[in-house]
Amino acid sequence: MACGKEKQNRKADTKNMSDKVLEVNVDDLYLGGVFSLVKNVVKNKPKDMQIDIAAIEKFTDKENIQSFEKCGSKVYYVGYDGNKWLKQFICFFHLKKLIREQNYTCVHIHADVANKLMVSGMAARTAGVTKIILHSHAAGVDGNHRWLKAWIHRRCRRLLKWIGTDYVACSDIAAEWMFPNIAAKEITLIQNGIDLQKFRFSQTVREMVRKQLQISDELLIGHVGRFCYQKNHDFFLEILKQIRERGLHAKLLLVGEGPNEKAFREKVHACGLDSYVIYYGVSKKVHELFMAMDLFALPSHFEGLPIVGVEAQASGLPVIFSDTITREAKITQAVSYLGIDARDVSKWLDTIIHYGKEKRDRIKAYDILKNAKFDIVDTVNGFMKLYRG
Structure with a gap:
């Protein structure tokens, strides 16, 4: 027994x-x-x-x-x-x-x-x-x-x-x-x-967060990622220089921390570009920050399939990926792939300006990502x- x-x-x-x-x-x-x-x-x-x-x-x-x-x-x-x-x-x-x-x-x-x-x-x-x-x-x-x-x-x-x-x-x-x-x-x-409902665009949240960030009519370029070689923050330094040269009314919102943050901050300061950058640090409310952005940029040296890129598209943002990132990351139509060599910086600025002028219904992105599983x-x-x- x-x-x-x-x-x-x-x-x-x-x-x-x-x-x-x-x-x-x-x-x-x-x-x-x-x-x-x-x-x-x-x-x-x-x-x-x-x-x-x-x-x-x-x-x-x-x-x-x-x-x-x-x-x-x-x-x-x-x-x-x-x-x-x-x-x-x-x-x-x-x-x-x-x-x-x-x-x-x-x-x-x-x-x-x-x-x-x-x-x-x-x-x-x-x-x-x-x-x-x-x-x-x-x-x-x-x-x-x-x-x-x-x-x-x-x-x-x-x-x-x-x-x-x-x-x-x-x-x-x-x-x-x-x-x-x-x-x-x-x-x-x-x-x-991702939790699509969480990233569904809200105009109320957008206005609230932009007010907290003291952003009025500036074009807010966003990035979420740790400061490291992979995410290629130094490329943003070249973008910032052209923003100043072209007189573009824009700011860069950087969400995250990392080992290369101090060095990047020093480079930005040495170039006199501090007023163009918002260092937000790590956040548990990234979905709200996406809604405050006008554009998402990810100039990475490499990625698998970046979750932040999916999240950005879920909130209805146009996205610029580096051309090293898989094309599988493109879910909506407002996505561009560009090189990350020095000669490509002007293309990024042209694309940023193009997306900045476009008007779009950001709420529709939810259904697009839902259908794409x-x-x-x-x-x-x-x-x-x-x-x-």
Whole structure:
């Protein structure tokens, strides 16, 4: 009798574990795209599914941890603050231990480079996980020593084929960057959906926020992103110079923080352009800031599929992307792709002026993105299909 009960208990435990998912490499550092995506998925998941978080970097705001906990998720720190090379081994053992203790049968790992997927993926595989989802969110490397990071990435990415069970990317470019030796039919593309209702344009909110920003009739060019190599803030310096030269009645709203912020501020000051820039810092009400903008600009060196670009279009903004960004990011008609060399600066100004003169019904953008399946509900459905497939 005892053996029969044990078998029944094991079957019941297996059934419960099938809906227990661990999201790896999620944190609130600069409130990046992965954080926003996973947070939205957790908020909209089915009630019978448990989704927990394994953070390799420490959360910077306890409120963000609490927001996950309110949805029933647990947040675990599996990182290490010491030597970066030693960190890889310690993260491996911390994650492996967590997976075994909590009996996760589905582990979803998010990363921009292959070595991060490889380390966490190996931890999941040696812990006996049956479903390991490797998710590519970028198409380049950021930070210091980029050549070394890119070299390590290229050496590791061909090993992912033998580590993961499922492969996901936010765009075709992100798929090519991470999984060059995996057939395209084996890679699932899941769009970075957002809470469309939250970003639906409101004239009342627009007027309120512009008043707070002390913006009257100026053309407000917006950007949301951390100050780092990837986001290419130095290109904005050249745009600001031409704004002054052409006498354009405009200002640049920069939302975010980052390691290169101090250097950028110093360059702006040295050029006497301080009066053209609003440094907003990190915000939990980015959707309201989008409504105050007249145009969104993203001159990135690389992206996967930028969530901020989707959010900007959802609020009815015209958008200028660098030509390095996937064409899959274009959802509405008011989107342009331009180069980011010095000779391209004048094209950006011409396009900014063009969009600044256009009149548009920003409310219509909601329906366009809804029909294009960029609602978070569509993304959640895609994730659930993976988790339960």
